[in-house]
Amino acid sequence: MPEAPESRSLNFIEDIIEADRVTEKHGGRVLTRFPPEPNGYLHIGHAKSICLNFGLGLRYDGATNLRFDDTNPVKEDVEYVDSIREDVEWLGFKWVNEFFASDYFQQLYDYAEYLVQQGKAYVCDLSEAEIRDYRGNFHTPGKDSPYRNRTPGENLDLLRRMRAGEFADGARVLRARIDMQSGNMNLRDPLMYRIRRAHHHRTGDAWLIYPLYDYAHGVSDALEAITHSICTLEFEDHRPLYGWFLEQDAEGKFFRRPLPRQIEFARLNLTYTVMSKRRLLELVKEGHVQHWDDPRMPTICGLRRRGFTPASLRNFAERVGVAKRDSISDVGLLEFAIREDLEKSALRRMAVLRPLKVILTNMGEGEVFELEVANHPDTSHGTRKLQLTREIFIEREDFEEIPPKKWFRLAPGAEVRLKGACLIRCEEVIKDAMGQVVELRCAWDPASLGGDAPDGRKVKGTLHWVSAAHAVTAEMRLYDRLFTAENPMDIAEGGDWRDTLNPHSLEVLPGAKLEASLAAANTGDRFQFERLGYFCVDRDSQPGALVFNRTVALKDSWAKVGEKG
RNA sequence: UGGGGAGUAGCCAAGUGGUAAGGCAGCAGGUUUUGAUCCUGCGUAUCGAGGGUUCGAAUCCUUCCUCCCCAACCA
Numbered sequence: 001m002p003e004a005p006e007s008r009s010l011n012f013i014e015d016i017i018e019a020d021r022v023t024e025k026h027g028g029r030v031l032t033r034f035p036p037e038p039n040g041y042l043h044i045g046h047a048k049s050i051c052l053n054f055g056l057g058l059r060y061d062g063a064t065n066l067r068f069d070d071t072n073p074v075k076e077d078v079e080y081v082d083s084i085r086e087d088v089e090w091l092g093f094k095w096v097n098e099f100f101a102s103d104y105f106q107q108l109y110d111y112a113e114y115l116v117q118q119g120k121a122y123v124c125d126l127s128e129a130e131i132r133d134y135r136g137n138f139h140t141p142g143k144d145s146p147y148r149n150r151t152p153g154e155n156l157d158l159l160r161r162m163r164a165g166e167f168a169d170g171a172r173v174l175r176a177r178i179d180m181q182s183g184n185m186n187l188r189d190p191l192m193y194r195i196r197r198a199h200h201h202r203t204g205d206a207w208l209i210y211p212l213y214d215y216a217h218g219v220s221d222a223l224e225a226i227t228h229s230i231c232t233l234e235f236e237d238h239r240p241l242y243g244w245f246l247e248q249d250a251e252g253k254f255f256r257r258p259l260p261r262q263i264e265f266a267r268l269n270l271t272y273t274v275m276s277k278r279r280l281l282e283l284v285k286e287g288h289v290q291h292w293d294d295p296r297m298p299t300i301c302g303l304r305r306r307g308f309t310p311a312s313l314r315n316f317a318e319r320v321g322v323a324k325r326d327s328i329s330d331v332g333l334l335e336f337a338i339r340e341d342l343e344k345s346a347l348r349r350m351a352v353l354r355p356l357k358v359i360l361t362n363m364g365e366g367e368v369f370e371l372e373v374a375n376h377p378d379t380s381h382g383t384r385k386l387q388l389t390r391e392i393f394i395e396r397e398d399f400e401e402i403p404p405k406k407w408f409r410l411a412p413g414a415e416v417r418l419k420g421a422c423l424i425r426c427e428e429v430i431k432d433a434m435g436q437v438v439e440l441r442c443a444w445d446p447a448s449l450g451g452d453a454p455d456g457r458k459v460k461g462t463l464h465w466v467s468a469a470h471a472v473t474a475e476m477r478l479y480d481r482l483f484t485a486e487n488p489m490d491i492a493e494g495g496d497w498r499d500t501l502n503p504h505s506l507e508v509l510p511g512a513k514l515e516a517s518l519a520a521a522n523t524g525d526r527f528q529f530e531r532l533g534y535f536c537v538d539r540d541s542q543p544g545a546l547v548f549n550r551t552v553a554l555k556d557s558w559a560k561v562g563e564k565g
Numbered sequence: 566u567g568g569g570g571a572g573u574a575g576c577c578a579a580g581u582g583g584u585a586a587g588g589c590a591g592c593a594g595g596u597u598u599u600g601a602u603c604c605u606g607c608g609u610a611u612c613g614a615g616g617g618u619u620c621g622a623a624u625c626c627u628u629c630c631u632c633c634c635c636a637a638c639c640a
Contacts, residue, residue, distance in 0.1 A: 009579045009586075037640050072639060128638060137636050138567045173638055183568035185636050194638035213640050234634050237569045264570085266633095271576080319588060321578050323571095326633050330576045333589050343602060377602070408600065417598055452598085462598050531599045558600045560591095 011322040013052070013263055017060055017228060025258055026227045030062030033226050034088065034095070035217070037069045038080035038201075040277045041292045042087045043299045044313065044334075045268040051317035052265070053230055054093040065224055066095035070102050071216045073200035081201070087300040092310045099224060101216050102202045107254075108211045108219055109163065112174060112192060114252045116155045121192060122148055123158035124175045131173070134180070135188050142180035142188040162195055165208045169195045176215070178244060186241045190214055218242040219249060221260040229260045232267040233324065239264070268320065269328040272481035273298045274488050274497065288501055289482070295538075295549050296482045296505050306479065307526055307536030307551030309345075312338040328487060335552050342526060342534045342551070347375045350386070350419065350464045351514045351529040351548075353476055355393035357468065358440045360424065363390040368469075371450060373420035384517050388421045388449075391468040393513045395531075398463050399440060401429060406561065408461035410440070416461040419530055423448040423459060464530040471513040474546035477538065478507040514546070521546065528554075 010018065021028050032053040036046065057064035066088060070076045088095070115121035124147045126134060136142035150158070162172055174193035182188055192215040197208055218241075221229045229242075239262045246259045269275055274283070275298060283289050283297070292299050295306035303313065316337035320329045369388040375381040394410065403411040410416050415425040428441035447454050485500035518527070526536045533553035541547040 008588095011578090035640095039640080069640065075639075131638080132636075135636060136567095140636095141567085142636095170638065185568075187568095188636085191638055196638080210638095212638075217640085231640095233570070235640090237635055239569090266571090319577080321588090323578070325571055325578090327577065330589065333577075336589060339601090348599080373598095377597090377599085406600090419598060421598095459598090461600085464599075528599085528601085531601070533601095554599075554601050556600075561600085 008318075012324070013056065013228070013230065013265065013322060014059070016261075016263060017056065020227070021060070029225075029227055030056060030060035031065070031225060031227045032056050032062070032230060033065040033067050033221065033224065035067045035069045035101075035220075035231075036084050037072070037075070038077065038084060039072075039075040040080060040281065041083055041299045041301060043275060043277075043280065043297075044270065044303060044316075045275050045298075046087075047091060047300055047313050048268040048317045048320065049230070049232075050088055050091055050093060051314050052322055054088075054095075055318075056228070056230075057096075062227070063096035064093070065097045065099055065226070067099045067101065067220060067224070069213070069217065069220075070100050070200070070202065071211050071213060073196065073198040073210060076201055078201050083301065087304075090300070090304060090310055091313060097224070099220070100202055101211075101220050102200060104216070104220055104223055105203060105207055105211070107223065108216055109209075111219060111249050111252065111254055112211075112215075113156060113159065114254070115176070115192075115248055116159055116174070117152050118248070118252070119152055119177065120248055121174055121176050122150050122155045123162065123172050124148070124189075125172050128170060131191075135185065136180075138185075142182075144180050145175070145189065148177065148180075148189070159193075162193065162209050163207075165197075167195055169197055171195060174209075176241075176245070178241075184237050184240060186214065186238050187244070190241060214238055214241050215245055218245045218260070218262075222246050222249065222255040225255075226260040229262045231262060231264055233264050233326070235262070236264045238262075264324065265322050266324055266326055269326075269487075270298060270334065271328055271331045271486045272483050272488070273331065274483070279489075279497065283482075286498075288498070295477070296479050305539065305549065307342075307534060307549055308338050309341050309526075312341040315341065331481065338534065338552050339555070342528060344378075346526050346528040346534055347381060348377075348530050349515055349518055349527045350466055351474075351476075351512055351518070351532065351535070352393045352395050352464065352466050352471075353478075353509050353512050353532065354396040355466075355511065355513045356396040356399060356437065356440065358392050358394050358424070358442055358465075360390050360392065360444045361427070361441050362443050362446075365390055368467075369421075369449065371420055386420060386515060387467045387470045388418070389467040389469050392418070392465045393468055393471065394418075394440075394463050394465045398461075399426070399437065401437065408459075409463060410442075410461070414461075415457075415459050416463050417448075417459050418444075418465045419462050421449070421465070422446070423453055462531075464532070466513045466515050468513075470516040472516060472519045472546065474512050474514050474518070474548055476509040476512040476535070476548050476550065478509065478550045480505045480507070512548075518546065519543075526551070 034053045054064045124145045134143045173191045175189045178187045180188045193209045242262045293301035293305045371386045372383045399410045423445045424442040430439040432438045482505050483500045484502045488497045488500045521537045523539050534551040535548040538547040538549045
């Protein structure tokens with residue numbers, strides 16, 4: 001369950017709600033809704049909306065509905081309904097009611113007949129192209145459709161015959177009779193119904209006409225007695241239309257006042273990624289990523305597989321805030337959110353990504369020192385056993401034959417600490433015919449076992465390591481940002497958003513060496529591999545063939561020193 | 566040239582006439598058996614620009630500039 005709202009300044013939607021509570025507009029009631037169209041997978045932008053809507057419900061002792069906006073049968077599918085439920089649940093939210101816009105098809109239709117009878121809607125025979133033409137544009141007012149003044153009786157007859165299937169798809173539409181001269185294009189007699197002989201994932205073939213978003217959405221909100229209907233900025237100029245439909249139907253006493261209010265906020269954008277469903281789909285279709293749940297994807301399922309926690313996503317949503325300004329949030333904030341959560345909870349383990357063999361020359365063959373080490377700097381997380389043996393692996397990049405300035409790690413003649421074990425000093429570097437370092441010969445200080453050297457000498461570096469005899473081999477999948485550009489959609493002349501795809505967004509390391517205790521890790525388990533980052537067991541993992549995803553690396557201030565030269 | 570929105574530090578974001586919160590990033594230092602975490606300190610923010618009102622303006626008025634959305638039988 002999400003944590004109690006911390007003290008922070010209110011966002012503008014909370015201001016609105018609190019003002020409504022003061023005036024008792026809805027009798028103090030707060031009911032929001034999360035209304036996805038089940039035509040694709042949810043991404044982190046949806047997560048922001050989910051956290052906003054459900055967060056408001058929780059904060060104001062209200063509730064939130066999950067409503068599938070399924071008014072366009074050709075694009076929707078149950079597959080998506082299931083994944084959406086799963087994602088919302090995984091984020092930690094419970095909806096008080098689950099509805100589908102299609103639940104309201106009959107009411108929507110009945111109200112449409114009412115609007116026709118009131119002379120507020122009419123059946124239009126213009127073709128799609130003609131409608132576009134008659135609508136005019138930003139600089140030219142629209143022209144009335146020649147069918148605009150049909151009598152209510154004629155319209156009702158036509159609407160019923162549309163429903164009965166007497167006309168071909170696209171032959172006629174039902175339109176709201178508003179204002180063809182409006183500066184707001186949405187008010188130039190918007191479409192309410194189209195004829196579509198398509199199989200609907202829930203209503204099957206019961207309907208041949210389907211309502212459009214602008215008509216269906218507001219009515220659905222009102223039927224559910226939603227108090228605050230939150231959507232994104234691009235719907236701002238739909239608001240008058242939202243109000244118009246609700247007002248007409250309220251006059252017809254189809255639902256009670258006060259009517260729900262539409263409020264718009266800025267959708268989430270993230271640096272180094274794309275967020276539109278269409279672009280995401282292209283990434284999948286064109287094979288730039290494996291699937292919707294590829295750990296590089298900003299989808300909720302992708303982030304889940306990558307190792308993100310629900311709490312980290314909720315905290316992230318809380319931190320980016322809610323406002324009306326178009327913005328692009330720094331993906332670094334997302335990385336901060338997951339590190340913040342995992343730092344507290346992930347058990348520490350040792351894993352060597354790119355192994356370099358080290359022989360402890362003064363340790364006996366077959367000798368095994370068993371060590372008990374803490375699972376976490378917070379010792380309440382308990383301990384585990386580690387084995388120290390003559391042959392170990394350390395990280396290849398923890399050794400430099402000619403170390404740069406301020407190098408704390410291993411180098412010829414240098415002494416470092418093996419985390420949780422002992423001090424070792426590098427005495428010899430073994431190379432192959434190509435001159436590559438293949439092995440290090442080091443001397444260990446038995447007196448330092450499990451602690452410091454008795455003579456009080458200090459070392460600056462502490463390395464992670466694993467016993468060669470005990471280590472298990474695993475595949476490591478290291479992820480980097482999918483794009484090299486902060487805003488891939490900010491395309492240069494003649495360029496394509498795909499141009500900035502990062503060719504190194506996935507690096508697979510097949511021969512990583514892990515401490516023995518990790519052999520029993522299960523899919524989804526998360527760990528911090530000391531000095532490296534947070535990792536989780538991928539669903540591709542098998543006993544004996546472990547696969548880990550790197551969720552996020554640890555902050556690395558040494559790397560920054562390197563960058564600066 | 567129509568309608569609707571938005572401009573506060575590198576990125577988010579408070580602020581609603583009384584003298585610019587907070588977070589992330591960055592920088593410096595301290596602690597540390599993770600170069601992590603943690604702790605401390607660090608930003609003269611032309612509050613998009615100009616003009617005006619006011620004792621006092623990010624907040625009010627005015628002119629202008631920039632950016633975003635809208636012309637699907639998509640949502």
